[in-house]
Amino acid sequence: MTAEGLPRPGRVLITRDELDARIAELGREIARDYGGRRPVLVGVLQGAFLFMADLIRHAPVDLVTDFIGVSSYGPDTQASGEVRLTSDLSTTIEGRDVLIVEDIVDTGLTLAHLRRRLEARRPRSVRACVLCDKPERRRVEVAVDYLGFAIPNVFVVGYGFDFGGLYRNHPHVCVLEGGDGRPHA
């Protein structure tokens, strides 16, 4: 792939302002639901780190944070169907209320795998807060308890979403487009 032909952030799907407003609502909902329970918010690396940071600033409740690393994609945008743990939590979650904070649910494989893995550690509860959902792409049923935005079947970059590691720092959630301006397949 030449540098000129590299897919780039194109059409804006969700603006920074829309993200801010919706994430503030989610934070308030979470604070209301988890008041007094000191939940463990588990951010899924790397995609969810910006979302996690903004979400907890909008959740006026006592909580702790941790991160877990999973890798389900190679350098391209195709799902491999395999989920690999690349880094584990730093704390025990037994008896705790766990809230998984994930960037996006696509096929559902990653979140379903994570839920199973964390549930095996006997937490008090496990729920999931997801910024974006692509319902059309679902291959396995998985519960999403808090959702930011349902989006169409397009590959997105920006605000934590990457393409081969790039564009996480782009401020808006954009459709990945090829050099020809068309959505990247």
Ligand code: IMP
């Ligand atoms: P799933 O296992 O197919 O549901 O995929 C979930 C993971 O794939 C997410 O955690 C993302 O890291 C990645 N992913 C899925 N769709 C996109 C996208 O449109 N842009 C960037 N990453 C994506």
Ligand code: MG
């Ligand atoms: Mg992810």
